[in-house]
Amino acid sequence: MSRVWGELTWPEAARLAASDPVVLWTVSATEQHGPHLPLSTDAVIAAGLVSEAERHLPSQFPLVHLPALEVGASLEHEGFPGTLSVPAHLLTDWVVRMGRRLAASGGRRLVILNTHGGNRHALEGAALRLRAEAGLLVIPVHYPRFGRPPSVELPDGEWRHGLHGGAVETAMMLHLRPDLVRTDELRPGPSLAQELEASLEIVSAEGAAGFAWLAGDLNPLGFTGDATLADAAMGRTMVEFWGARLAAVLRDARAFPLDRLEGRRAPLDGSRSSDAGPGVALGTGPARGAPADDPLSELFLPLMADARFVVGQLGQGLDGRIATEEGHSHYVTGEEDLVRLHRLRALVDAVVVGAGTALSDDPRLTVRRVPGSNPVRVVLDPRCRLPETLRIFRDGAAPTLHLVAAEDDGGEGASPGRHRAPAASVETSGGSREPGVERVSLPTDADGRFDPGEVIRVLRARGLSRILVEGGGTTVSHFLEAGALDRLHVTVAPLLMGSGRPALTLPPIRRMEGALRPRTRIFRLGSDVLFDLDLRSGASNHQG
Structure with missing residues (x-):
């Protein structure tokens, strides 16, 4: 009928x-x-x-x-x-x-x-x-x-x-x-x-x-x-x-037998595919099309329907800490949230992290807990301080973009024995790095930071329209302050660190009227609580 x-x-x-x-x-x-x-x-x-x-x-x-x-x-x-x-x-x-x-x-x-x-x-x-x-x-x-x-x-x-x-x-x-x-x-x-x-x-x-x-x-x-x-x-x-x-x-x-439609999105450099193994059927896993009884299907609907978005991601304790003072964060949130994060990675074209997160966590930034394709990995390293021994530079699991400052001013921030790429240059992999790693130079501001809008422009020029800013707190805060995020996922775990690295750090405000109050949806993930913030919903501007 x-x-x-x-x-x-x-x-x-x-x-x-x-x-x-x-x-x-x-x-x-x-x-x-x-x-x-x-x-x-x-x-x-x-x-x-x-x-x-x-x-x-x-x-x-x-x-x-x-x-x-x-x-x-x-x-x-x-x-x-x-x-x-x-x-x-x-x-x-x-x-x-x-x-x-x-x-x-x-x-x-x-x-x-x-x-x-x-x-x-x-x-x-x-x-x-x-x-x-x-x-x-x-x-x-x-x-x-x-x-x-x-x-x-x-x-x-x-x-x-x-x-x-x-x-x-x-x-x-x-x-x-x-x-x-x-x-x-x-x-x-x-x-x-x-x-x-x-x-x-x-x-x-x-x-x-x-x-x-x-x-x-x-x-x-x-x-x-x-x-x-x-x-x-x-x-x-x-x-x-x-x-x-x-x-x-x-x-x-x-x-038509849908399970016979099998394939994986090829990486940009053609070198590798997903960690999920052979025979992953697109659309059959939760990363691309969640089933009707999936409790998180509503969470991913706005992202699945949008061809261009930038979403930030943070996992924190009740006291707003995302890691210890030494940077240890494995793991703040529980298994359900980790699965959600991997689903989010499978949905995006690129995942962005700052140099601090890359250095302290040595993350792979791949899709492993669900079927799906690995996104392009992007690490923001304006001071060019990351060692080439990091897994994102050596494992060949996905294409990787290493963003560094356009010019070397010889300041104290640059690591000994390292160099910054000349302005407007792109370097392919070299040394001990795997093929598929590119070093891309970008200008920085007076504080030695990249403009989030310029980062997004560079990624979209490469066809990477769906972007996840995964951390750490400083990087997500910078994108949020610049108005570059469309959504922000904040998962709160029932734990207290009492000290450590904060989730968000924004310029101070004088009155509560200056606080951001975006439209928010709440999801339970085991003992954790996820807040999905719609930053395009006409929320108040962050102002002093």
Whole structure:
């Protein structure tokens, strides 16, 4: 039995997603189709094919309809009045965002029915991104690829050149919505591509060597093909044939063995993959798509739905200490929080730590407690004081960026025998370091610190858009003070150190009105309590 997503309440949507249905999304266009067909032609055909497909499915088939998207990438038709269009890259981004929201709600199987040729490449790109980023099974369907209905007799030239508003689309409209067809405007629409066949060997408007075209290039009226060849009976045969093929796709989507989709995100340098071992199925572990009964699914929803974010992370005792005076912190929080942290690492593109944390903890910064891919490791070391014996420089488990100051002023901060990279330089691994380690130079301020905004800019220039600032307290405080964090996870453990290193240190304020009061969600992790702070929620500014 099919359901409509927009008619559900949120508890109903959660329960329905947990039942692992097939989710169907129609993507079409609102664009000119010549003087005889309406702007809504593609949307009407999409609805007709879906209705026909449902006739071929069992009554209890678990199908969910997402709200139809009826504006697509129609650049080729923008020269004609009435056409509504978005750039192809925006269509891709929109579909990816909606797919991430579906995955965050528990959906796993998405079929996208496309009825506009201009959408095809954008949707195929979005499908691949959703596979990689959200773990979804995504099947983009372009109905003309189902082949020609065997009982429909049309000239071969009409099948090849009647690309838009010709006999095929006109026939389906005469069957589905004859009231919208301007029959007095039916006429042949000769295509430039057909005319050029006599002089060109391979190049045409479509096919293996298709040239880029605008609708007006092929025919000044905006359509190609002979609309006078169409009739309603022909249209009914087409809808029945392609609708039945769509039903077969939906059945296959339901039967598809998701556990056979296995793979891991390759590191940027191609050297290693995840610590989780071979055969980790993307989207099946909690790092990419949490199951509906997962108590932390709500925690990760805002992050899974966002393509660009910076989240800070701290684990502290009741007295606000994150480590002893000597820097020992293994471990302040319990096992449940450590699993959450590894899930967070699996969700991000890059994990950032300061030199102090790298020196005192010698962390690996990899994903080990859950399935998932290792993020790029980024260590902020403006004084270039870290020894090359640290594991992040030697284990080769993930690409590592070593950020150092752009110039060496010869001051006391620099470690003996070390150097700083020249301004604006990048050094590849050398000495005892493993391949995959890069030293990147950045300017520092008067206090010898990096600008958090510049760090983020450098990472995003490398395609690292989802960033975790994991510590220590000084580094997280610096990013927070600079307004560079979108969210902050603070886990409080039931222990007292009485002394040690503080979690956050910000400039002093004079009155409580100057305190940050962001929107906060609270989660229990065994005996620990996690506070998820939304720093983009319009909280008060930190001011004196």
